[in-house]
Amino acid sequence: MRNSINRPPTPVAEEDQDHQPTLQEIINIKLIESGEKERLKELLRERLIECGWRDEMKSLCRAFARKKGRNNVTVDDLVQVITPKGRASVPDSVKAELLQRIQTFLASASI
């Protein structure tokens, strides 16, 4: 049975409308709306490039692709394999800087 091309998505079940937003969601929304999330991401990108983290991840990905064979690797595989290593190797200074930025933002956004 064919589906029409621009059929609107099936509406989400009604019960979710009463759902209370978690603190995490509130913070996320505030970050996005103020544009701060974008800025933080840019800052993080810069720092991670500067300290060589990105290049390290790149070589890890290359090694993985070489081992598994170039045509047998999907993005999902890479993400699954690299994510734990990536998270573990973020320098503390970068973490600290971003935490501080976020704290400052939260203070100013009076959350």
Add this chain to the structure above:
Amino acid sequence: MSTGNPSYTNPKPCKHLADYKLRHGLTGYRSLQKLFKTTPNGRTSVEKPNTTMPRCNSCNGFQGRLYFCLICSTVSCSDHTLLHNQSENGHDVAVDMERAELYCCVCCDQVYDPDFDKAVMSKHIMGIPRDKNGDESIGERLVKRRRLGSGVVEEELVDLSKSKQLVSMRDRRAKSCYPLGLRGLTNLGSTCFMNSVLQALLHAPPFRNYFLSDGHNRETCRKRSVDRLCLPCDIDAIFSAVFSGDRAPYSPAQFLYSWWQYSANLANYEQQDAHEFFISVLDGIHEKESKLSNRNRDNGDCLCIAHKVFSGQLRSDVTCMTCGFTSTTDEPCVDISLDLDTNNFSPKNIANKPIKSNENSSISTLLGCLDLFTRQEKLGSDQKLHCRNCQEMRDSVKQMSIKRLPLVLCLHIKRFEHSPVRRMSRKIDRHLHFPFSLDMTPYLSSSIVRNRFGNRIFAFEGDESDISTEFEIFAVVTHSGTLESGHYVTYLRLSDQWYKCDDAWITEVDEGLVRASQCYVMFYVQKMLYHKANEDLSCLPISPRRDTFLPIAGCC
């Protein structure tokens, strides 16, 4: 964004993408264009119009990667893309919302389609705001394209009104693989001072873009002004010649002649000072351009290209040592002249007690010079100034800081010491260490003034300035020799590769050589403009916009 990998080939689409293309062609991409949002950095993302935070249709999650179905616009998180695909037959292809990249839900992998990228890129270009001074007619732009040199291979005449058309021009005549715009300048008789500065100007991104996009049209200028002397016209001619693709050394004779006429006192074959020449050229451009049109912003800022690119503002604070009252004046500047932080100098606080320095003060650094420039300077007792508060002449302390940074920062090191007392001049050969990346934050008025008050938190006018403080070096004018007899050489940094421009000879050099050189005038440009300029170098598209060359990913 990639700058064009020569071995780039279009990857074969997976059968699901191929299927999708067969059935829907480009309609899905086109309707998605309305949802593309591009940041100034060039990142494109997909944004649904009414929601700030997209959520997965199945689990309501908002974290991690979210995928937007090309057929029904359903959003799924990475855990539930397969679920969506299984429940809806044929909904295989989605778009990673954060990155605006294609994803095949069945293959669980990223897929690539040049048509999709084209759809993203054409939206990208339309997203960049138009310059308000868009009085350039399409006809003039066409003329400029032709004038860029017969060495450039042109494609069929493109209708420029269709802004989505991008023509990539590659200089096929170039014998070497040097980037476009590198051309030696012959020495016309001790004119290395001129050649060295010209090389830097030729590669100052906003200055270069202005001239290469026909910012100063010679024909229009000739018709408009009776005065035949026009430095901008001659500079435009140099730009055309240097960027034509011809690699044979070029003689800027016409320009030299014009400049002689402009600054008659320097019209001789004697050696001149490169910095003095630089200031004189900017002056000449300003004079001509401000005559042509009443280019002034509402707040009185001059909009001639020389000032637009190089002009910044310095702030001078003079504090009375008795009552603490500070009087502030702003002065415009096109460059900053710095004294060398020599060994004799030791950091002192106001009370003139030396502070113990734990740094190795035997090396002079650019940051040291900038620190020196922005240090609180106790004015001598013979330089008492009138304090408005005390109503008397008082001992004062002066502090300089940078109120507004220019697009291109020109830093001049005062190596030539003229002592009127001893009636002699000498050159300071001391080596100066300078960084390739420079963050000017600590020298801004906001930082300096805050520090003065012990780092208190308070709002500062100019805090919301949209000019960034990070700069990248792109040209160094170096001097070797003595005051009377010396030689200027410019090192240019293009796409992170250094080139030595020694009059007619251009060679690739190692950055170590540049660091070891004796810098005299350094040119830094805002980081974003530097990176944009690098992307332009290998692939010069014709932009429908007047001012800037636009980076295009993967167009080669």
